[in-house]
Amino acid sequence: METETPAKLPAPATRDKEKQGTSASRRRGPGILIFVVVLLVLAVLAWWYFNRQLRERDDARIDELATQVSDLGRANEQLRRDIDSVRARANDAESMNRGIREEVLSFAERSRSLEDAVAHLAEQRLNNRDVMALNEAEFILQLAGERLALFRDAHGAVAAYRLADSALAAAEDPLFASVRQTISAEMQALDAAKPxxxxxxxxxxxxxxxxxxxxxxxxxxxxxxxxxxAERSRLREILDQFVRISHDxxxxxxxxxxxxxxxxxxxxxxxxxxxxxxxxxxxxxxxxxxxxxxxxxxxxxxxxxxxxxxxxxxxxxxxxxxAPALPELGTALNELRNLRTTRALAHPMKPVPTPLEVSPGGEPKP
Missing domain, CATH: 1.20.920 (Histone Acetyltransferase; Chain A)
Structure with missing residues (x-):
C-alpha cells in the first residue's frame, strides 16, 4: 500500500503574492467587462451606421434607377410611337413602290417597243439612204453613157462618172466598192482617149x-x-492703070x-x-x-x-x-444593176412593226 505524502505548505511570501494576484484579478474583472461592453456597443453603432449609409446609398441608387426607368419608359413610349410612324410610312412607301414598280414595268415594255421601232427606223433610214445613193449613181451613169453616145461629150461623161462615184461613196454598204473600181477604170479609159x-x-x-x-x-x-x-497678063496690067474691072x-x-x-x-x-x-x-x-x-x-x-x-x-x-475613138461605157452600170438585184434578193424589206400599247398595270395590250 502506498502511503500519501502530506503536501508541503507554501511559504508566507508566496501566500502574500497569491493574495495580491487574486485581489488584482478581482479588480480587473469589471474593467474588462466594461471594455467588452463598450466594444460591443461601438461595434453595434458601427454596424448600424454602416447599414444606414448603405441604406441611404441604396435609396439614392433606387431613386436614380427609378428615374432612369421612368426616362426609359418615356423613351420607350416615344420609340414605340416613332416605330408606329415609321411602320405607317413603310406601308405607304411599300404601296407607293408597288405602284412605281408597275409603272416601271409598263415603261420597260414601252421602251422595248420604242427601241425596236427606233432600230427599225434606223435600219430603214440606212436602207433608204443607200437606195437613194444607188438610184442617183445609176441615173448618173446612164446619163453619162447617153451623153457620150449622143454628143460624144467625153468630158461631160467623166464629170458624170465623178458624181456617180461620190454618190456610191455615200452608201454604207461595202458591197458596191467594186463598182467604184469599175467607174475609176472607165474614167481612166476616157482620159486616155484625149478628147x-x-x-x-x-x-x-x-x-x-x-x-x-x-x-x-x-x-x-x-x-x-x-x-x-487669077493669072494677069501684061496687057491687063496696063489696062488696069486706066480701067479696073472686078467681079462681085x-x-x-x-x-x-x-x-x-x-x-x-x-x-x-x-x-x-x-x-x-x-x-x-x-x-x-x-x-x-x-x-x-x-x-x-x-x-x-x-x-x-x-x-x-x-x-x-x-x-x-x-x-x-x-471626137476621137472613145471607149464603150456601160460596164459599171451593168455591174451596179446586178449588185442591186442580188442585194434586193438577199435582204428583202421588212414590214414596219406596230408598237404595243401598255396598260397601266404593266401588261402589254395587243
Missing part, C-alpha cells in the same frame, strides 16, 4: 472673136489681089470692100465652129475653122504678130480631132 477640151476650146474661140477687133487689116490693093488670084461673086469680094463686114464674117464662122463643137459635128467644126482661117489670111496682115498667133491657133484647132 477635145470643150471649155478650153470655147474659150479659145471666144478669145479669137474678141481679138478680131485688134487685128491689123491688109491694104486695099493686097486684099483685091488676094481676093482675085460672093463674100470675099464684099469683105475686100468693107473691113467691118470682113470681121463680122470671120466672127460668124467662129460662132459656127462653137455650134459645131456643142453638136460634136467634126466636119462642120473643121469647115468653120478653115473658113475663119481663110478669112483672117485674106483680110489681115500676116506679118503682124497678133495675126500670126490667130492663124496658129486656128490651125491647131482644125488639126485637133473633135
Amino acid at each position: 477635145l477640151q470643150t471649155a478650153a476650146t470655147l474659150k479659145s474661140l471666144a478669145d479669137l472673136r474678141v481679138g478680131l477687133l485688134g487685128l491689123p487689116m491688109k491694104s486695099a490693093a493686097e486684099r483685091v489681089t488676094t481676093a482675085t488670084p 461673086d460672093g463674100a470675099p469680094a464684099l469683105a475686100a470692100r468693107d473691113e467691118k463686114l470682113s470681121r463680122s464674117l470671120i466672127a460668124i464662122d467662129l460662132r459656127a465652129a462653137e455650134a459645131a463643137l456643142f453638136a460634136r459635128d467634126q466636119e462642120a467644126f473643121e469647115d468653120a475653122v478653115k473658113r475663119a482661117h481663110a478669112g483672117v489670111e485674106a483680110n489681115f496682115d500676116s506679118n503682124a504678130p497678133a495675126v500670126r498667133t490667130t492663124l496658129a491657133t486656128l490651125e491647131h484647132l482644125a488639126a485637133t480631132p473633135l
